[in-house]
Amino acid sequence: MPIDHAVATELSTELIHMVKRVESLRAHAPRLHPGLEPSAYPLLFVLTTGPMRISALAESIHSDVSTVSRQVTHLVQQDLVAKVSDPDDGRAQRVALTENGQSFVTRLQDGRGSWFQHLLHDWNDIEVRQFSGYLRRFIDDLSVEIERLRLDGPLTEFPPNPDTRKDAS
Numbered sequence: 001m002p003i004d005h006a007v008a009t010e011l012s013t014e015l016i017h018m019v020k021r022v023e024s025l026r027a028h029a030p031r032l033h034p035g036l037e038p039s040a041y042p043l044l045f046v047l048t049t050g051p052m053r054i055s056a057l058a059e060s061i062h063s064d065v066s067t068v069s070r071q072v073t074h075l076v077q078q079d080l081v082a083k084v085s086d087p088d089d090g091r092a093q094r095v096a097l098t099e100n101g102q103s104f105v106t107r108l109q110d111g112r113g114s115w116f117q118h119l120l121h122d123w124n125d126i127e128v129r130q131f132s133g134y135l136r137r138f139i140d141d142l143s144v145e146i147e148r149l150r151l152d153g154p155l156t157e158f159p160p161n162p163d164t165r166k167d168a169s
Contacts, residue, residue, distance in 0.1 A: 032108055035078050040071050044080065044097065044105050051084055051094035062146065080104055 026038055042061045046052065052060070058068040072095050075081040080101035086092040097105065120128055149155070 030111070032111065033078065033080075033104060036075075036080070040075060041108065043068065043071055043075065043095075044101060044108075047081065047095060047097045047101070048105055051086075051096035053086065053092060053094050057095060075101070 029038060043057060046057060046060045054069050054072060055065055057072070058065045061068070072081060072083075075095075076083065079098055081095050082098050083093040084096045086094050123131075
């Protein structure tokens with residue numbers, strides 16, 4: 001059963017408030033690495049899963065290859081990542097975390113974990129796990145929608161008419 005329009009509108013408004021507050025936190029976040037912008041953190045987090053080609057890295061963080069390529073160049077200069085041979089194609093390269101990069105990511109994740117403990121001090125573990133589960137589900141739905149938009153092209157109306165979607169029956 002579809003959710004009520006007023007409920008969906010309330011959620012969209014609350015999400016806008018949340019995004020704005022998260023963006024404002026950047027001005028107050030500690031600078032754990034003097035030569036690194038927080039915009040590069042998603043690259044480092046993705047690379048904890050293993051080496052990747054720049055194109056795959058760009059796709060995984062929903063960015064363009066030229067931007068990610070510039071960020072990778074900077075991360076190499078900071079000794080946080082290195083370019084390594086691609087075992088599947090000797091002519092290509094992958095990007096991998098260096099020991100310094102892995103250490104930085106671990107320190108960053110530990111610090112964020114401690115901060116979230118402080119931030120959510122009056123939540124219990126069950127509430128945090130439920131919120132995390134709902135957030136993961138929402139992110140998964142957003143990912144599906146992003147892929148749909150990538151394949152179908154940009155929206156021509158707002159909200160999209162479900163009867164005009166390519167996957168409508």
